[in-house]
Amino acid sequence: MTSNLTERANIVVVGGGIVGLATARELLTQHPDLRVVIVEKEAELSTHQTGHNSGVIHSGIYYKPGSLKAKVCVAGHRAMLEYCDAHHIPYRLCGKVIIAVDESEIAALNELYQRGLANGVQGLELVDPPRLREIEPHVVGVKAIYSPNTGIVDYRRVARAYADDVRELGGQIITGLRVSRVEERGPETIVRTTQGDIRTRFVITCAGLYSDRISGDRANVRIVPFRGSYYRLSPESSDRARALIYPVPDPRFPFLGVHFTRTMDDEVLVGPNAVLAFAREGYTRWHVNFSEMAETLMYPGFWKLAKNYWKMGALEMYQDFVKAAYVKTARRYIPELSSKDFLPGRSGVRAQALDRNGVMVDDFRIKGGGNVIHVQNAPSPAATSSLIIAQTIAAQAQSQFGL
Template sequence: MGAVSYDCDVVVIGGGIVGLSSAYAITREAPGTDVLVLEKEPGPARHQTGRNSGVIHSGIYYPPGSFKARFAVRGAEEMVRFCAEQGLEHEVTGKLIVATERAELPRLHALVQRGREHGIPVRELGPAQIAEYEPAVRGLAAIRVGTTGVCDFGAVARRLAALAAEGGARVRYGTEVRSVGRDARSVTVRTADGTVVRARALVNCAGLHSDRVARLAGDDPGMRIIPFRGEYFTLRRPGLVRGLVYPVPDPAFPFLGVHLTRGVDGEVHVGPNAVPAPAREGYTGRAFRPTEFAETLAFPGAWRLARRHWRYGAGELRRSLSRRAFTAAVRRMLPEVSPEDLVPAPAGVRAQAVLPDGSLVDDFLFAEAPRTVHVLNAPSPAATASLPIGREVARRALAALGAIQV
């Protein structure tokens, strides 16, 4: 059998923060490994990474032993250190999680216990102590989580791209992958312009399109990405909020509810509510891609999800259609706010993995196949956890390289 000619050792599909962190980690863990990142957009971080509220999450919500807990707790500390070392704007603000109804108090106390299990500094607050941190916020009780902060994840992604390039990686923008082939010794990727890239291993960090890329490679991902549009507002009176204020989350969902976050730019972001999007990159209510919408409708898990959680979904849709309904949700914590205080802001789309039985995948999801590593579910807090996630992907990718007989 003749020698195989490779264009690179590892080809990474996706130039968001996870793909770029993975490329950076590979160049650090195995210097000299030839890494090529393919990103269909003209620059990095154009989707989930660049369209969030910029919160460095503490990891308090996530079950002990889960990828989310392990990577977010470690990743929050590493992200703050990375931003400081790289001169990127950031701030460790802490945050309040506020209970506004008695029924939420047991869940709030459970978060206190979980925070302590993770070694996260947590302080319990009564109504008067809430006002010391956030004078305009009202609640029956709250906890303050000290390790939460904010940064610009788009800037972090750009810096990771530069560091990966310094380590020898190449990043090609405007390069959309159309097909993936795999044989006994290589992975072959063909792009929209007809370019063919032959690699020893492939890493799929395609985010909103991760399940599609898995199928292109001939693998059954066992899930489907269902896009949820997260709609945000900015607060016309940002002085009403000093830092970060969250409700007590519903444990049945991986969404954290409508919250208030002051970003590094000084603006206060309000939201998001989460509504199904009829396009994977459906950032506006008018965005509609018939083929993608038909794929969602044809997936049994989407219907089972809708039947199981229709009441919750109806509430999200109502808040999407009615500014007053959205305002009412915010006023549970911030009574002074009015509909006129909320200014529409750019939306994001969450790439949510859903199983055929309608279950929402509530953890980061990785899958491996010959010469291939798939990152199939990496929504929030993936940006926070991107540095340890990148190392995990690098470990798997390098193990795949080591298993190849050349």
């Protein structure tokens, strides 16, 4: 198998999540003669973040104006809708509200609204309680942002369509093959895998929760996995949330806070929270990988983060273990709900890059050098933005690799 690949690949893309698939698709669209191979360690594509997210097509409100996230999310939202239309993938523009529950949250809400406008998000409205009740009759708040164009989709389905495009464009997707290292040897690049080496010209890594291991810049940036667990509302109570209901997020963190999300299957998810995962692919509280935990604990950046935010971390952990505390947080927005309405749900693990100084890397980060490009940080809203992230990577590949 390895020697066949040697003859075939100009570019190896590591990772068969939504970013790797979109990138391979974009490269093949722009350069039909390229021989592109995606290598994915799992037996199936989209097994990790892409298959465990909230399914929201974000409109681009939250992100710092001028940041890569802001640019690619607003354009990505548009591109995602066009792609779904062209490929008959169902989605719903169900709209979203961000709620200030009391006066203390209004200043931050207004700031968020200004951010959304600065980012060019269409249709944003600041709404008062009567208008809020028209949109979400069961939600309480003193003021809210209404974003009518925020939507929902099943990203596994989108990723499957990208994979179909890749194959149709002549790309190859190999599953069940783990990459252990990428080595540049002059004009050639060697991709070391569990089943031998692949020789290629160029490599682009989109390895999500393992992006730091592959990128070889581990002294300066590490992935810290944050598990997000959801409850789901019982069928009898799920009409309490018509669409998407979000809190005003804490600006110190890249996460959006526990929210209500209606899915394409008409379930209402409540969450995700954000607790340190004890394994990079640790989807339950009890899943522990000691060597990965040790890696996190030995990274100086982790201790700087822990020193600054231990209170927040402890609270998240408490809410994770004590259902009543989680329910209390969610009931701030929909007080009619009670504990019996919250049923156990699924969970996901976010790949969050952390720098040496304990700062969580907020923006998307794509780093290139020589024959290799590494996607070092692609957290939310990377699913929404995937088509435009792919264009950004393809443009970098064009200039860096001289395609």
